[in-house]
Amino acid sequence: MLLKEIRAKAKEDEKKRRDRRFLDTMGFLVAKGFLQTNFDVLWAPNKRVQIDDAIWAGKNVEPRILEVLPAAVLRLGRHFDLDPERHGDLARVVARLRRGEEQGDAFYGMPYDKMKQWVELPLRDRRVKPLTKKKVVKTFRLDPAAVKCLKNLANDKQCTETEALERLLLGNTR
Amino acid sequence: MGTTRQRLERIFRDLDKRIAEINFERRTEGLRLFSKTKVRLLGQTSLMANDRISAMFSLAQTADLDAVLKMDDLLKNEFTKLLIREGLVYDEDSYLIWIPHGAKFERLFDFENVGVETIDPESALVSKAVKAPEKNKQLIREAIASDEFPTLVDRILANGGKLENFA
Numbered sequence: 001m002l003l004k005e006i007r008a009k010a011k012e013d014e015k016k017r018r019d020r021r022f023l024d025t026m027g028f029l030v031a032k033g034f035l036q037t038n039f040d041v042l043w044a045p046n047k048r049v050q051i052d053d054a055i056w057a058g059k060n061v062e063p064r065i066l067e068v069l070p071a072a073v074l075r076l077g078r079h080f081d082l083d084p085e086r087h088g089d090l091a092r093v094v095a096r097l098r099r100g101e102e103q104g105d106a107f108y109g110m111p112y113d114k115m116k117q118w119v120e121l122p123l124r125d126r127r128v129k130p131l132t133k134k135k136v137v138k139t140f141r142l143d144p145a146a147v148k149c150l151k152n153l154a155n156d157k158q159c160t161e162t163e164a165l166e167r168l169l170l171g172n173t174r
Numbered sequence: 175m176g177t178t179r180q181r182l183e184r185i186f187r188d189l190d191k192r193i194a195e196i197n198f199e200r201r202t203e204g205l206r207l208f209s210k211t212k213v214r215l216l217g218q219t220s221l222m223a224n225d226r227i228s229a230m231f232s233l234a235q236t237a238d239l240d241a242v243l244k245m246d247d248l249l250k251n252e253f254t255k256l257l258i259r260e261g262l263v264y265d266e267d268s269y270l271i272w273i274p275h276g277a278k279f280e281r282l283f284d285f286e287n288v289g290v291e292t293i294d295p296e297s298a299l300v301s302k303a304v305k306a307p308e309k310n311k312q313l314i315r316e317a318i319a320s321d322e323f324p325t326l327v328d329r330i331l332a333n334g335g336k337l338e339n340f341a
Contacts, residue, residue, distance in 0.1 A: 003318065003327070005341040010319035013312045017232055026234070033261050036235050038178060038228045062234050063309045109308050121237055122258055 013061065021053035022061045032076065033124040034068040045125070049080050051087050059108060066108045070094050071118035075130075178222035178235075182290070183283060185256045186213070190285035192252050197287070211245035213290045214279055216271045216301075220292040223282060227295045231316055238265045274300045274333055296323045303330045307339035315340050 016022060027044035029035045051073075058066035070093040073080045084091035089107060096104040096112070097119050104112035120130040142150075154164040176184075189211075197207045217240035221227050239262045243250055254264050277297035283290040293301075299317050302310040303326075314330075317323055318340065327337070 002337045002341050006315050006337065007319045009341065010312075010315040013315060034236070036178070036222075036237070036261070038222050038231075038233045061312065063312075064234055064236050067309075068236055117263070118236070121263065122261070124261065 016061045019057070019061070021050075022057040025049055025054045025057045025065055026062070028079065029065065029068060029072060031124070032072065034072050034118060034121070035062075035064060047079065051080055051082055051090065054080075055087075055090075055108070063108075063110070067110045067114055068118050070097055070107060070115045071121070074098055074119060075123070177225075177228065178219065179225060179228075179282075181260050181262075182215075182219075182223055185253075185260055185262075186283050186285060186288050186290050188256050189249075189253055190288045192256070193249060193287035196248070196252070208246055208249060208287070210286075211243070211249055211288050213244070213288065214242040215282065215290065215292040216240040216242065216268060216273070217298065220298050221295055223292055224295055230320060230322065231313065233313070237261055237263045239263065240265050240268045240271055242268060272301050272305050273297065274304070274329065276329070277301075296326055296329070299323065299326055300329045300333060300335070303340075304333045304335040307335065311340050 023041070024044065024047060026035065026037065026041045028047045028049050030037055030041045031043035031045035054065055054069055058064075058069060070090060073082055073090065074094050074097050082091060082094070089105075093104060093107045093112070093115065097116060104116075106112060107115060122130065150161050150164060153168075154161045157164055157167070159167070193208055193211065200207055215223060217238075218233065218235040219239050219241070221231070222233050222235060227233075239257055241264070243253070243264075245253065250264075257264055273293065274297050278294045279291040280294055281289070282292050299314060303314045307314065317326060330337070
C-alpha cells in the first residue's frame with residue numbers, strides 16, 4: 001500500500017518538476033552558482049524571484065532551494081520580493097545571517113548552520129562579494145594634517161588612501 | 175562547465191599534477207614524498223558523478239562536496255583551492271556521513287597520485303533515506319518508482335528508515 005502511494009507521489013513529483021515556479025527559481029539559483037543540476041535549466045541571472053514561488057519549489061520539488069534561499073536573499077536582495085510581514089520566518093533567518101550570528105532557527109527543517117555556510121560561497125559573478133569581504137562605508141572627520149599624511153602615504157605606496165589606511169590598521173599582511 | 179563527472183575529472187587531474195609538482199620540490203629538498211592520496215565521494219556528488227544515475231534522475235546539489243579524504247593537510251589545502259575554482263566547497267562534516275553496511279566503492283578516476291572512488295548509488299540512496307529523508311524524499315520516491323534498485327526498500331527498512339516519510 002505504501003509503495004503504491006510512493007509511486008503515485010513520484011508521478012506527481014515529475015509534473016511538479018515542470019512547474020514554472022520551480023523552473024524560475026532554479027533558473028536564477030543555478031545561474032548565480034548557489035545550486036547545480038544535471039538537467040538543463042534556462043539561466044535567468046537577472047530574474048526577480050517571487051519568494052512564494054521559491055518556497056513552493058523548495059517544499060514541493062527540491063528542498064535544497066530552501067537551504068540556499070536565505071543566503072541568496074541576503075546577498076542578492078534586489079532579486080527577491082521579500083516582505084517581512086508575509087515571509088516572517090525567512091526575514092528572521094536573513095537578519096540573523098546578516099548579523100553573523102552563529103546560531104539560529106531552522107527554516108522549513110533546514111538547520112541554520114547548513115544555510116549559514118552559503119553566505120560565504122564564492123559566486124559565479126565575482127562582483128558579488130561574500131558578506132565578510134564586503135566593503136563598509138565609514139565617515140571620519142580628520143585633521144587636515146592627518147589627511148595630508150594619508151595622501152602622502154598612499155602616494156608613497158602607490159595605492160589608494162583606503163588601502164593605505166587598511167594596511168596601517170591590519171599590517172602588511174594583505 | 176560540463177557535467178559533474180567532467181568537472182570532477184578536471185579537479186582531480188589538476189590535483190594530480192599539483193601533487194607531482196609538490197613531490198618534485200620535496201625531492202629536491204630531500205623531504206619525504208607524498209604517497210598516493212585517496213578520495214571517496216559520498217552523497218549527492220557521488221550520484222551526480224555516476225553517468226547511469228545522472229541519466230536516470232533529475233538531480234540538484236548545493237556547492238557542497240561530500241568526500242572522505244585520505245591526504246595530508248597540505249594537499250587538502252590544494253584540493254580545496256581547486257574546488258573553489260570550480261564553484262565547490264569541501265564539506266568538513268563529510269566524516270559524519272553514515273555509510274550503510276554492505277556499501278561498495280567503485281573506481282571513478284585513477285591518476286598517478288590520486289585515486290577516486292564513489293559509493294555505490296544504492297548505498298548512497300539508503301544513507302539519504304535513513305539519515306535525511308525530508309531533504310531527499312523526492313529523490314527516494316523517484317528511485318523506488320524506477321525499480322532500478324531491487325534491494326533499496328529492504329535496506330532502508332533494515333536500517334531503521336521509514337517508508338511513511340516518502341508516502
